[in-house]
Amino acid sequence: MASKIVMSSKTVKTSDEILCEGELEKRSDSLFQVWKKKRCVLTADRLRLFSGKTSPAKELFFHSILKVDCVEHTSKYVYFTIVTNYYKEIDFRCTVESCWNAAITMALIDFQNRRALQDFPRYRYQRSESEMPSEPGEQSALGP
Template sequence: MDAQKVMKEGLLEKRSNGLLQLWKKKRCVLTEDGLRLYEWKRSGSGASGSGSKAKELRFERMATVDCVEYKRGLVYFTVVMAGGKEIDFRCQQEGTAWNAEIALALVRFKNLLAVQTGRTRHLSHLGSTGEGETPESW
């Protein structure tokens, strides 16, 4: 994901897995391959996190973006991974919400993958059925 185009960058809150399930701020970067989550720390110059290690939620392992709920100016949503693991997020409702951006990017990724898979199958099918045939034998 290093050279991928950044589609959206900003703050999201992720619910922790612990017993208390606290909401923790994350600096997030959405790219063509997935979502990177960085620790969010307030410093003298604002939010930082670019130097910290990112947790990556790659689209190839994501199943869907689900469970959208609107409460008190916040959007609550869930990213469901291929193995069934659910990761809860919330963000401000203003502007284009993160859940919509992530869902659209996931659809683009899955569509591109389907086109590439279909093209590969089509080309392999053409290669296996067209062997040994010449235009004269048609």
């Protein structure tokens, strides 16, 4: 099954907008660590993994993902690891042509950038308040 990658030039993405959809293989946590095919849907804020048609999706939200590490390239597969904020490592592989690792990495970077921009005005406001003199006639230590 081929992956469908949709890149948008919009700066604002909704959490329901599908960026990529297709098949990805996840290594199981069991003793034998077999590769299991998953149908995946990548959106602006999460990666959904479907095991079957009736089972609910497992979701990896980007706010809980620390990074995506590319582990190895072979002639057939790209092996990569998603590292969560709690340093849990989840191993995946995809075909070289599908570029799932790049799509997930770009979506994660986009999510982190949007979150940083949302936090910036709040940080700037808090910082400007803390730099204000406590007394009306008092000057800042850095002031003239």
